[in-house]
Amino acid sequence: VTARHPMRHVFDAPSVIKTKRDGDALSGPAIDWVVDAYTNGDVADEQMSALLMAIFLRGMDRDEIAHWTAAMVASGDRFDLSELRRAGNPLVTVDKHSTGGVGDKITLALVPIVMACGATVPQAAGRGLGHTGGTLDKLESISGFTAELPKLRIHQQLSEIGGAMFAAGQLAPADRKIYALRDVTGTVESLPLIASSVMSKKIAEGTAALVLDVKVGSGAFMKGLAEARELAHTMVDLGAANGLATRALLTDMNRPLGATVGNSVEVAESLDVLAGGGPADVVELTLRLAAEMLEVAGLDGRDPADTLRDGSAMDAFRELVTAQGGDLSAPLPLGAHSETVVAGRGGTIGDIDAMAVGLAAWRLGAGRARQGERVQHGAGVRIHRRPGDPVAAGDVVFTLYTDTADRIPAAMATLESGWSIGEPPGRTALVIDRIVA
Numbered sequence: 001v002t003a004r005h006p007m008r009h010v011f012d013a014p015s016v017i018k019t020k021r022d023g024d025a026l027s028g029p030a031i032d033w034v035v036d037a038y039t040n041g042d043v044a045d046e047q048m049s050a051l052l053m054a055i056f057l058r059g060m061d062r063d064e065i066a067h068w069t070a071a072m073v074a075s076g077d078r079f080d081l082s083e084l085r086r087a088g089n090p091l092v093t094v095d096k097h098s099t100g101g102v103g104d105k106i107t108l109a110l111v112p113i114v115m116a117c118g119a120t121v122p123q124a125a126g127r128g129l130g131h132t133g134g135t136l137d138k139l140e141s142i143s144g145f146t147a148e149l150p151k152l153r154i155h156q157q158l159s160e161i162g163g164a165m166f167a168a169g170q171l172a173p174a175d176r177k178i179y180a181l182r183d184v185t186g187t188v189e190s191l192p193l194i195a196s197s198v199m200s201k202k203i204a205e206g207t208a209a210l211v212l213d214v215k216v217g218s219g220a221f222m223k224g225l226a227e228a229r230e231l232a233h234t235m236v237d238l239g240a241a242n243g244l245a246t247r248a249l250l251t252d253m254n255r256p257l258g259a260t261v262g263n264s265v266e267v268a269e270s271l272d273v274l275a276g277g278g279p280a281d282v283v284e285l286t287l288r289l290a291a292e293m294l295e296v297a298g299l300d301g302r303d304p305a306d307t308l309r310d311g312s313a314m315d316a317f318r319e320l321v322t323a324q325g326g327d328l329s330a331p332l333p334l335g336a337h338s339e340t341v342v343a344g345r346g347g348t349i350g351d352i353d354a355m356a357v358g359l360a361a362w363r364l365g366a367g368r369a370r371q372g373e374r375v376q377h378g379a380g381v382r383i384h385r386r387p388g389d390p391v392a393a394g395d396v397v398f399t400l401y402t403d404t405a406d407r408i409p410a411a412m413a414t415l416e417s418g419w420s421i422g423e424p425p426g427r428t429a430l431v432i433d434r435i436v437a
């Protein structure tokens with residue numbers, strides 16, 4: 001027995017897997033052991049894959065989720081951002097996290113808006129997961145941008161400019177490994193695994209306040225309102241138990257957000273939002289989340305919409321990108337091959353299904369099918385006509401972009417079933433509910 005692995009002889013991976021496979025709760029020590037042993041390479045990927053599938057199928061109770069989250073936090077460093085909290089305003093560090101959506105580029109404009117309103121935003125962001133995009137994959141389509149910042153640099157950047165968007169890295173390294181494994185093993189859509197993944201990063205990063213965007217609908221990991229609500233409550237409670245002022249919005253993810261889904265195409269759309277334009281749904285949700293962030297941080301003096309009008313949010317974005325090596329004057333990449341989908345007849349665009357568009361973008365190369373695969377920064381889908389828009393026969397409805405032409409047929413086939421010309425859909429509220437501790 002070594003000091004590093006004091007429990008090495010007490011547990012073994014097959015027994016832990018079988019416990020969960022058979023529907024029993026995992027004990028705290030078993031969770032501590034398996035998360036630590038996997039992070040250190042003593043439990044193999046195939047063993048953790050089997051355990052994740054058992055958790056996916058059997059679930060976890062609240063105690064197990066809290067313990068699994070704590071074990072993931074303990075797998076790495078924990079930042080102390082207390083000195084960044086300004087005198088008289090103890091909640092001034094505030095972050096946001098989405099549970100994953102299609103066309104969900106909200107973080108890109110939201111972080112600089114909230115920075116421009118005076119908050120400090122430590123944004124531990126993620127990569128694409130399943131058919132949903134990742135903030136880091138999107139940001140890395142900006143020439144030179146790096147998200148792999150060491151702890152000292154994150155602290156320095158937060159003190160100097162009030163914001164950083166970074167790979168979790170040394171924060172919750174267990175999540176980094178488990179997240180990448182879930183992405184390629186069909187174990188993403190699991191309440192305990194999502195709650196622990198999101199909250200371990202946020203607890204470890206040391207933010208004082210947190211706003212969660214819990215997605216619900218076809219393009220979300222939680223398809224039904226009841227399970228999304230349960231996920232939101234679980235995360236808000238985990239936040240409260242760990243000293244984070246946390247609240248959540250439940251938001252609609254039956255349709256893609258905005259008019260682009262992919263990596264660089266979403267960055268371009270976010271720049272439109274920061275310039276005062278952009279699609280109405282993206283602007284609406286961004287400003288709602290900004291207002292929540294400012295309120296939970298105790299900074300409700302400034303109207304976030306002003307930062308779009310006066311250019312201060314764009315300035316904050318440029319400052320952040322430059323601080324992280326990015327060059328916004330360089331052209332954003334766009335897939336070398338493109339294909340359009342046109343309307344066969346005139347009418348009105350019916351619904352557009354978020355899952356179909358997300359999967360099409362993933363098939364074009366915007367996401368990963370294997371661990372560690374490089375994403376194509378120029379891959380994605382542009383939506384030219386949105387639900388309720390009129391179309392004439394021959395109008396372009398979607399453009400698909402990829403660097404790999406042979407990916408196009410599968411993406412076209414995926415998209416085909418995801419839209420129609422017909423009855424204009426009823427308007428769904430973008431923000432469905434708000435959950436506070």
Ligand code: URA
Pocket residue numbers: 098099100126129179193194195197198
């Ligand atoms: N975001 C995360 O960080 N983890 C998840 O599991 C889903 C969304």
